[in-house]
Structure formats: structure tokens, C-alpha cells
Amino acid sequence: MTITIRQPEDLQGWLQYLEAIHPAQIEMGLERVADVYDALQLSFTNSTVIMVAGTNGKGSTCRILERLAQASGLTTGVYSSPHISDYRERVRINNQMLSESAHCNAFKQVEQARGNTSLTYFEFGTLAALCLLAEAKPDVILLEVGLGGRLDAVNIVQPDVSVITTIDLDHQAWLGDTRELVGYEKAGIMRRDIPCVVGDLDIPDSVLQHAAATNANLFRRDEDFKVTEFESHWHFSASCNRGAFSLEALPKGNLPIQNAATALFTSRLLNWSLTDEQIRQVLQTTTLPGRMEAVSDDKRMLVDVAHNPQATAYLRKQLQNIPYRKLIFILGMLSDKDSRASLTVFKDLSATWLVAPLDCARSAQVEVLESSLADFGQEVVTCASIADAVTTAQNAATHPQDLIIGFGSFYTVAEIKQALTENS
Numbered sequence: 001m002t003i004t005i006r007q008p009e010d011l012q013g014w015l016q017y018l019e020a021i022h023p024a025q026i027e028m029g030l031e032r033v034a035d036v037y038d039a040l041q042l043s044f045t046n047s048t049v050i051m052v053a054g055t056n057g058k059g060s061t062c063r064i065l066e067r068l069a070q071a072s073g074l075t076t077g078v079y080s081s082p083h084i085s086d087y088r089e090r091v092r093i094n095n096q097m098l099s100e101s102a103h104c105n106a107f108k109q110v111e112q113a114r115g116n117t118s119l120t121y122f123e124f125g126t127l128a129a130l131c132l133l134a135e136a137k138p139d140v141i142l143l144e145v146g147l148g149g150r151l152d153a154v155n156i157v158q159p160d161v162s163v164i165t166t167i168d169l170d171h172q173a174w175l176g177d178t179r180e181l182v183g184y185e186k187a188g189i190m191r192r193d194i195p196c197v198v199g200d201l202d203i204p205d206s207v208l209q210h211a212a213a214t215n216a217n218l219f220r221r222d223e224d225f226k227v228t229e230f231e232s233h234w235h236f237s238a239s240c241n242r243g244a245f246s247l248e249a250l251p252k253g254n255l256p257i258q259n260a261a262t263a264l265f266t267s268r269l270l271n272w273s274l275t276d277e278q279i280r281q282v283l284q285t286t287t288l289p290g291r292m293e294a295v296s297d298d299k300r301m302l303v304d305v306a307h308n309p310q311a312t313a314y315l316r317k318q319l320q321n322i323p324y325r326k327l328i329f330i331l332g333m334l335s336d337k338d339s340r341a342s343l344t345v346f347k348d349l350s351a352t353w354l355v356a357p358l359d360c361a362r363s364a365q366v367e368v369l370e371s372s373l374a375d376f377g378q379e380v381v382t383c384a385s386i387a388d389a390v391t392t393a394q395n396a397a398t399h400p401q402d403l404i405i406g407f408g409s410f411y412t413v414a415e416i417k418q419a420l421t422e423n424s
Contacts, residue, residue, distance in 0.1 A: 018124045039114070044133070049143065050142050056168065060288050075138040076094055076142065080092075109128070110128050143159070155188060164197070166200045184207070188210075195216075198218065199261065203220065236250060247276060291304060300397065308338065325403075326403070327349060329405050330386065332389075333363075333409055334408075343373060353381065354389040356389045359386070390406075390419040
């Protein structure tokens with residue numbers, strides 16, 4: 001007897017369907033997704049495709065590239081993941097989210113093309129995003145790699161330029177427990193004779209070896225482009241196909257300088273037409289949700305998606321530039337993250353920590369987080385939920401100079417934002 005599964009009617013129905021049709025959240029490998037991609041017969045020949053991988057900084061690098069492209073008069077399409085509050089955040093066409101019906105139609109295309117091929121939530125969503133980008137035909141397509149690079153679903157597309165932002169430990173169960181192993185996976189987005197821009201200062205040998213083996217056209221920070229950072233500004237210099245180029249006294253802006261420099265060099269490599277003033281304006285004004293984002297009117301509550309040692313080290317560095325009287329952290333993390341290593345950088349701070357479970361199956365146990373913080377001599381308060389932690393933090397912040405920082409996961413940021421919306 002043939003069982004007919006009724007096709008979902010709205011976006012929420014499709015997302016529930018995607019979660020139900022495959023037993024694993026993550027299944028490495030490209031064979032299944034490549035088969036469906038071929039069946040979809042998508043074309044990106046009219047677009048410049050930039051693929052961005054890295055442990056941290058992918059989202060901000062894509063965002064700066066998106067803004068630079070638009071400033072130069074180019075149309076843009078971006079695929080990034082995960083989202084924070086709305087699934088539609090994953091695809092932007094000319095800086096705008098698409099309608100729910102557009103996403104549903106893309107899911108229908110993938111469902112029809114996949115036949116009996118099983119796809120994970122991420123694979124299905126990636127293929128649907130590619131359908132939307134192919135339909136929009138923007139001048140520039142930015143594809144953010146979800147996990148690793150070599151075996152990530154995004155890697156089925158042939159890029160015109162590859163970018164690797166940073167290389168550090170994260171997702172060790174899938175990518176390996178050394179930077180060399182992680183670097184090998186990230187380097188999988190390289191292509192023969194295609195430019196690859198690497199923003200990491202300490203490039204693992206595995207990346208250099210893969211570049212040589214594939215004959216990728218490698219461009220490196222501190223060799224092909226350089227950054228000199230000062231207290232209030234930074235200088236940039238580069239040399240590529242358009243000759244020597246330099247800009248001085250650039251604004252630090254809201255996103256990491258390392259990613260800004262990587263994006264700026266990539267735009268130069270692609271011959272985008274930008275004035276010095278346009279570049280300064282982009283660097284000064286570009287923001288990204290969940291990256292040191294102010295979520296209160298007085299800008300004394302910030303959220304950040306930092307969830308691994310490299311990202312939390314950057315968050316710790318940013319705190320040096322923010323004056324405060326009392327510091328309150330809201331913390332929720334996932335169980336597959338190295339929470340102890342991620343929290344070590346805060347051990348010298350005097351702060352109150354509000355620790356809570358996340359509303360998902362992968363949530364870290366609060367006892368694990370409490371143990372690490374207690375070993376660092378931190379004051380820890382256990383909360384029943386992130387929403388409860390938000391209320392507790394707001395009640396504890398009694399002075400205009402008290403600062404609240406929520407971090408640890410995309411889920412943490414999403415739940416904080418949801419709590420603030422419900423409380424408003």
C-alpha cells in the first residue's frame with residue numbers, strides 16, 4: 001500500500017517536515033545533496049559566487065562584502081545560517097528577506113527533485129536557498145558554509161572566489177580536534193586556479209598543502225594584505241591584480257577588523273568600484289544581528305552568539321572598550337561546545353553569571369556550566385530559563401552604568417530577544 005504524505009501548506013509546516021524526514025541533524029557527505037542539486041539544474045552563470053568558510057567571522061565577513069557590493073552598485077544575494085528569530089533571515093536578496101510563500105515554493109522544488117533521496121534539515125534548506133538565489137540572479141552571491149567546508153552542503157556550488165576567515169576548534173566531533181584537521185576541512189572549498197583569500201594570521205600547514213595540491217590562487221593576510229591596528233582606528237594595505245592599495249585611519253566600526261580586512265581585500269580582488277568614502281561608510285555603519293548587538297534602548301544590554309574559545313576571546317576583548325559599574329552575564333550553551341575553554345577568558349572578571357538551560361535538546365546542563373564558573377571563582381545564579389534570566393538581570397541592573405551581556409549560542413540570543421519582545 002502506498003502512503004501519501006500531505007505536503008505542508010505554510011513555512012512552519014515545512015520546517016517541521018524538514019525536521020521529521022531525516023533521522024540525523026548532521027550527516028557529513030555530498031553525494032545525496034549533489035544528486036538533488038543536479039536534478040534541480042540550477043545555474044549561477046550570471047553571478048559572481050563567493051563562498052565563505054571559517055570557524056568564526058563568516059557572517060560578519062559576508063555582511064561586509066554584501067554592503068561593499070551594494071555600495072559599488074551591484075545586486076546581492078546571501079545565504080547564511082543559522083537564523084536567530086526568523087527562518088527567512090537565512091536568505092537575503094538586496095538586503096531584504098523574502099516572503100514565506102517564496103520559501104515554501106523553493107521547498108516544493110526541492111521536494112519534487114529529491115525523489116527518494118533523504119536530506120537533512122540543513123541540506124534541504126541549503127538547496128531551497130540555492131533555488132531562491134538562482135531565481136533572483138543577483139550580480140553577487142555570498143554563500144556561508146554551515147559546518148567545515150569540504151563536506152558541507154554549500155560546497156556543491158562552484159565558487160568564483162573562496163574565503164576562509166579564521167581557523168580554530170569547534171564542532172570537533174565532525175571536524176577533528178586539532179587546527180590542522182579543522183584547516184583541512186575548511187580548505188575543501190578551494191578550487192583549482194580560483195582565488196582563495198585567507199584571513200587567519202596563523203594558517204595551518206594543512207591549508208597551505210591543500211592550496212598547493214589544488215593549485216588554488218592563495219592570498220594571505222600579512223603577505224597580500226596587511227592590517228595595522230591603533231586604539232581608535234586602523235590602516236589597511238594590499239597588493240593584488242589592481243596593484244598597491246592602502247587606506248589609513250579607517251573606523252573600527254561594529255564588526256571585527258580581521259573580517260573587515262578580509263572582506264575589503266576580496267572586494268579589491270574582484271575589481272569592485274568603490275570610493276574611499278564609500279568604504280569608510282560601510283565599515284563605520286555595518287552591523288549584524290547577534291554580534292555585540294544592543295537589544296535595549298539604553299544600549300546596556302548586549303547579545304552575542306559567541307560559542308567557542310576564539311569567539312569568546314574576542315568578546316572578552318570588546319568588553320575592555322565598554323565602561324560599566326556592574327557586569328551581569330546571561331549564559332546558555334550547547335552540550336557539544338567546549339564550555340570550559342570558552343569561559344576561561346572571563347575568569348579575571350568580577351561579574352554575576354545567570355546560567356540557564358536552553359529550550360532545545362542539545363542544551364548544556366547548567367551544572368556543567370556552573371562547575372566551570374565556580375572553579376574560576378565567579379558568582380553564579382541558576383535560572384529556570386533564559387527568559388527567567390532576562391528578568392533577573394533586568395531587576396539586578398539598578399544603575400545606568402550596569403551592563404548585561406547575553407551570549408553562548410544562537411539559541412541564547414534568540415531566547416533573549418523573544419523574552420524581551422514578550423516583556424515589552
